[in-house]
Amino acid sequence: MNAHPMMLKDRSAQPTDAEYALIRKALEIISGKWRLYLILLLGEHTLRYSELRQRLPAVSEKVLAGELKALVLLGVIRRDVFAEMPLRVEYTLTQKGRLALPILQQMPQIGRIFNECFDAT
Amino acid sequence: MNAHPMMLKDRSAQPTDAEYALIRKALEIISGKWRLYLILLLGEHTLRYSELRQRLPAVSEKVLAGELKALVLLGVIRRDVFAEMPLRVEYTLTQKGRLALPILQQMPQIGRIFNECFDAT
């Protein structure tokens, strides 16, 4: 493993596709108004669809369902259906999701840094 | 400092505005196709406008200038103008930017996790 994740050789180097692709993939995971928030919620407990809805009052059905589907496809979360009556569907972080979680949990800290009002030099 | 950045009290808790606001702010810093990449580039050296252009061949003038302006406004980077001939303009991370850098440098690792092909349970 390299010491520095963004190691470019010299000042005139073009961004390599490989380096940039990792960033794009990372952004795909967390981008959008709700994706990162969903991941952090599911980092604490497995939750059902209706429980997620309660925690995101502002998001529409279509969007929530779509984001969940996207996160499943990306391999961040898993969807488990229990054929009970009434139907129960639970969402849980995958192993990859749990691996990424410690890094993603630092994101609010970024927000904290830029809300603070100290010298901006 | 709390052990857990996203600590909700119980399962029926609504997301507090404060918690979600931190996430929104963090996303504002890194979202968009180029913002995070720009920050990581400037985490290595101070760069001039033309040097940034060379490293982002695919981005248009308007977008690059706009993203830089946004990052200045957010307090992530600083813009220094040197009244030479020809004109020189340099972009550098602010103190806040440097504070956030170690966390942001972990983002490519997220990309790496989800490019790997291991069991996705």
Place this chain on the structure above:
DNA sequence: CCGTATCCTACAGGATACTG
């Protein structure tokens, strides 16, 4: 060299009604 100024398009995100 270091950017604006215009114009344009696709798509993220939302409101609402309906379904297995």
Place this chain on the structure above:
DNA sequence: CAGTATCCTGTAGGATACGG
């Protein structure tokens, strides 16, 4: 309960030409 199916809108991002 756990979602689709439609329809609609704003804006992020891009192409290109011009300006200090």
